[in-house]
Amino acid sequence: MSSGNKSIISKIPAREWRGLVPAMEGGRLKVALICHLCGTTDHWTAAQMVGPQTALPKVIQMGWRADGKVTCPACIAAKRKKPEGKVVPMKLVTPVATAGDVDLDQMKKHKRLVILALEDYFDEASRRYREGKTDKAIADELDLSDAFVAKVREEFYGAIAEPEDVAAFRAQLDAAKQLCADLERQLSGLCQRNGWRV
Ligand SMILES: [Zn+2]
Known part of the structure; x- marks a missing residue:
């Protein structure tokens, strides 16, 4: 059998x-x-x-x-x-759409986490992130959306100042523009003195 x-x-x-x-x-x-x-x-x-x-x-x-x-x-x-881990927090980004108490508590908790991270990574005096940190870096670390981190940062720490490198380059560019304007003014003066059309 x-x-x-x-x-x-x-x-x-x-x-x-x-x-x-x-x-x-x-x-x-x-x-x-x-x-x-x-x-x-x-x-x-x-x-x-x-x-x-x-x-x-x-x-x-x-x-x-x-x-x-x-x-x-x-x-x-x-x-x-694993793959869902990144997706789930998306709904926490829009607490307005889900205004239940639970979501509100959840959002408060997430806010506190972002603030804790900002305390470490954001320099209030210069209004800049320290060593390569960004809204996105915090968002990735806490598994939240960039927009949520940006909102909390704007609310509690304000706008980010222009990065130092960018500010320095912009100053250089401004100086170059000024020089061009001066040269053009000189050129038109020179043309006028020589009876040449500007
Ligand atoms: Zn198994």
């Missing part, structure tokens, strides 16, 4: 089990689940031999994934968390 069942299992191509490991134990089918990421094990059993078409949906119902590799629910959740 059990050897007959074994041969049934062996007739189904292994790939159709998509990584599941079926075996007959005491007349029952036992499908072993072994997570390919963390090694967690579980199993699903049936009173008699069934094929992967029946077993797979049951395993998926248990929260597992079998797509050639078998993955446990915890590892699926952990994988899912």
Whole structure:
């Protein structure tokens, strides 16, 4: 009897089990689940031999994934968390749209976090960020949006002063423009004195 069942299992191509490991134990089918990421094990059993078409949906119902590799629910959740991590805080950016108390508390907490970061990274005297920090750097660090950080900074610390390098270059450019204006004035004076059209 059990050897007959074994041969049934062996007739189904292994790939159709998509990584599941079926075996007959005491007349029952036992499908072993072994997570390919963390090694967690579980199993699903049936009173008699069934094929992967029946077993797979049951395993998926248990929260597992079998797509050639078998993955446990915890590892699926952990994988899912990563890309969503960046997206979730987006809704906190628009507290106006979700004016519930919970969101308001959440927003206050985020505000405090941004202020703490600004205390470290923003120099109030020069109204500039220290060593390469930016609104975006804080946003990335706290997993919030750039716009939210900018709003909190504007509210509590004010506008950012022009970066030193930019200010220095602008001063140079202003001086050059002044020089050009002076030279043009001199040119038109010279033309007039020589009766030449300006
Ligand atoms: Zn796992």
